[in-house]
Amino acid sequence: MAFLSFLISGISLGSIYAIIALGYTMVYGIAKMLNFAHGDVIMVGAYICFYATSRFQLPPLVGILLAVVVCTILGIVIERLAYKPLRAAPVLAVLITAIGMSYFLQNAALLLWSSNPKVFPPVVPTGKISLFGGQLTISYVTVVAILCCIVIMLALTWFTSKTKMGKAMRACSEDKGASQLMGINVNGTISLTFAIGSGLAAIAGVLLCSAYPTLVPTTGAMPGIKAFTAAVFGGIGSIPGAFVGGILLGIIEIFAKAYISTQLSDPIVFAVLIIVLLVRPAGLLGKQIREKV
Amino acid sequence: MEPILKVEDINVYYGSIHAIKGISFYVNEGEIVTLIGANGAGKTTTLQTVSGLLRSKTGSISLQGEDISNVPAHKRVARGLAQVPEGRRIFLQMSVQENLEMGAFTQSNSGIAKDLERVFEYFPRLKERRRQIAGTLSGGEQQMLAMGRALMSHPRLLMLDEPSMGLAPILVEQIFEIIQTLHKAGTTILLVEQNAQAALSIADRGYVLETGKIILADNASALLKNDAVQKAYLGGGGG
Numbered sequence: 001m002a003f004l005s006f007l008i009s010g011i012s013l014g015s016i017y018a019i020i021a022l023g024y025t026m027v028y029g030i031a032k033m034l035n036f037a038h039g040d041v042i043m044v045g046a047y048i049c050f051y052a053t054s055r056f057q058l059p060p061l062v063g064i065l066l067a068v069v070v071c072t073i074l075g076i077v078i079e080r081l082a083y084k085p086l087r088a089a090p091v092l093a094v095l096i097t098a099i100g101m102s103y104f105l106q107n108a109a110l111l112l113w114s115s116n117p118k119v120f121p122p123v124v125p126t127g128k129i130s131l132f133g134g135q136l137t138i139s140y141v142t143v144v145a146i147l148c149c150i151v152i153m154l155a156l157t158w159f160t161s162k163t164k165m166g167k168a169m170r171a172c173s174e175d176k177g178a179s180q181l182m183g184i185n186v187n188g189t190i191s192l193t194f195a196i197g198s199g200l201a202a203i204a205g206v207l208l209c210s211a212y213p214t215l216v217p218t219t220g221a222m223p224g225i226k227a228f229t230a231a232v233f234g235g236i237g238s239i240p241g242a243f244v245g246g247i248l249l250g251i252i253e254i255f256a257k258a259y260i261s262t263q264l265s266d267p268i269v270f271a272v273l274i275i276v277l278l279v280r281p282a283g284l285l286g287k288q289i290r291e292k293v
Numbered sequence: 294m295e296p297i298l299k300v301e302d303i304n305v306y307y308g309s310i311h312a313i314k315g316i317s318f319y320v321n322e323g324e325i326v327t328l329i330g331a332n333g334a335g336k337t338t339t340l341q342t343v344s345g346l347l348r349s350k351t352g353s354i355s356l357q358g359e360d361i362s363n364v365p366a367h368k369r370v371a372r373g374l375a376q377v378p379e380g381r382r383i384f385l386q387m388s389v390q391e392n393l394e395m396g397a398f399t400q401s402n403s404g405i406a407k408d409l410e411r412v413f414e415y416f417p418r419l420k421e422r423r424r425q426i427a428g429t430l431s432g433g434e435q436q437m438l439a440m441g442r443a444l445m446s447h448p449r450l451l452m453l454d455e456p457s458m459g460l461a462p463i464l465v466e467q468i469f470e471i472i473q474t475l476h477k478a479g480t481t482i483l484l485v486e487q488n489a490q491a492a493l494s495i496a497d498r499g500y501v502l503e504t505g506k507i508i509l510a511d512n513a514s515a516l517l518k519n520d521a522v523q524k525a526y527l528g529g530g531g532g
């Protein structure tokens with residue numbers, strides 16, 4: 001029963017990683033860049049939700065919605081100001097800018113909201129589901145995280161495979177020039193991708209802080225790196241890859257904590273990543289690059 | 294009559310490389326015009342400047358009498374411009390049908406089914422393979438898809454960049470036949486080719502490009518007979 005309980009916790013934590021990883025992977029797919037500020041958008045989302053619900057006493061759903069709206073706009077603004085001018089710049093310049101943006105957000109949060117930890121309010125109802133006569137208890141947050149992840153995954157799959165804008169997004173990630181020749185507004189599509197990724201980051205932030213309710217300006221950093229790992233693990237650029245990578249990472253982390261050592265769980269997670277990349281450099285579901293000449 | 298496309302004194306650079314050196318040309322409604330020239334002459338650069346993927350430092354580009362020099366590439370499509378790019382550049386990871394749908398990006402959804410049928414009439418092979426991933430098509434099928442995709446936007450002016458590249462002679466013939474059919478159906482065509490013989494034999498007029506400059510402009514039949522053209526592009530050196 002302990003095993004089952006750990007498995008469910010792992011899937012739940014993994015669901016949060018997966019939601020964050022989706023943002024990484026979609027942005028990478030289209031802009032071919034690693035947006036290292038993505039993790040910090042999570043933190044901003046969590047603060048917005050915290051202030052909305054704790055300080056301004058708004059209902060939890062309104063707080064979450066506000067966080068999503070603010071992060072969506074933040075994502076678009078970050079892309080416009082920091083990344084768009086570097087569209088044609090070397091990869092390294094973009095990478096350094098992204099890291100700079102990450103520090104900027106963390107320090108801005110430090111100035112605005114100080115380093116005092118905030119206790120995140122229970123926006124997801126507290127309580128537990130009891131199964132097998134109380135042998136297995138699952139908190140609501142755990143279930144909500146998994147459900148959110150499934151819904152988001154289904155929605156994104158539908159969006160990218162069935163809608164005109166979603167298909168345009170895939171087209172842009174393959175060939176921006178050819179996409180323009182189709183009449184697709186590439187800049188608009190990139191903005192949309194950042195918007196979606198950042199909106200998802202806000203949801204992840206709320207879920208993360210609901211599960212681990214201490215909020216500081218660096219709250220997003222570690223989950224951001226883990227989710228990035230998950231995205232690479234699953235195959236960066238691949239939406240199902242981010243999902244699978246995130247879930248697996250969460251399970252590995254929880255099992256490592258439970259059965260091996262709490263301190264060693266992170267090294268174990270990253271060791272698994274290294275091994276996977278040695279065996280499959282493109283990640284678990286990474287796209288095989290094929291080209292006709 | 295006002296030409297459908299009028300390019301005046303464009304200069305295009307890749308960093309410090311001066312690729313197009315002040316060229317001007319025009320295409321009249323209903324014509325097939327071809328741009329020929331050796332490798333590196335600047336044919337692709339010219340087409341990409343017309344479609345807006347590249348910008349000229351000088352001069353102007355007018356489509357149906359309107360200056361489009363400052364119109365972004367994606368907005369030129371809605372004005373009736375379509376380009377089949379060099380190397381096809383279809384979306385390899387998307388299905389045949391999705392590629393065609395992307396071609397119809399500027400169109401309203403209601404007409405897409407009909408337009409698909411029209412493209413499938415030109416290219417029945419694509420109909421059989423509409424669910425197939427484009428990356429798994431043969432080279433010839435990919436070229437058909439690239440052309441079909443461009444047709445989905447109902448272009449007034451269709452620009453083709455070496456549609457015969459890498460194809461077997463029988464397919465080349467087929468592609469040229471389709472170009473003529475499209476032309477008869479009312480599409481104006483700007484054709485870039487290294488296969489000068491084939492291009493000139495279906496074109497009304499032609500321009501010869503050499504290292505970024507137009508060195509000859511004449512009726513296609515006259516160019517076919519021109520000594521310099523024969524020597525440089527038709528004397529077995531056309532590939």
Ligand SMILES: Nc1ncnc2c1ncn2[C@@H]1O[C@H](COP(=O)(O)OP(=O)(O)OP(=O)(O)O)[C@@H](O)[C@H]1O
Pocket residue numbers: 307310312330331332333334335336337338339379487
């Ligand atoms: N991306 C680029 N960067 C730098 N120089 C370029 C680039 N693309 C083209 N050029 C240069 O510009 C000139 C014109 O190239 P372009 O591709 O237009 O020639 P082309 O006539 O289409 O040749 P081909 O028949 O081989 O396709 C060439 O000298 C080429 O080296």
Ligand SMILES: [Mg+2]
Pocket residue numbers: 336337338379
């Ligand atoms: Mg070329």
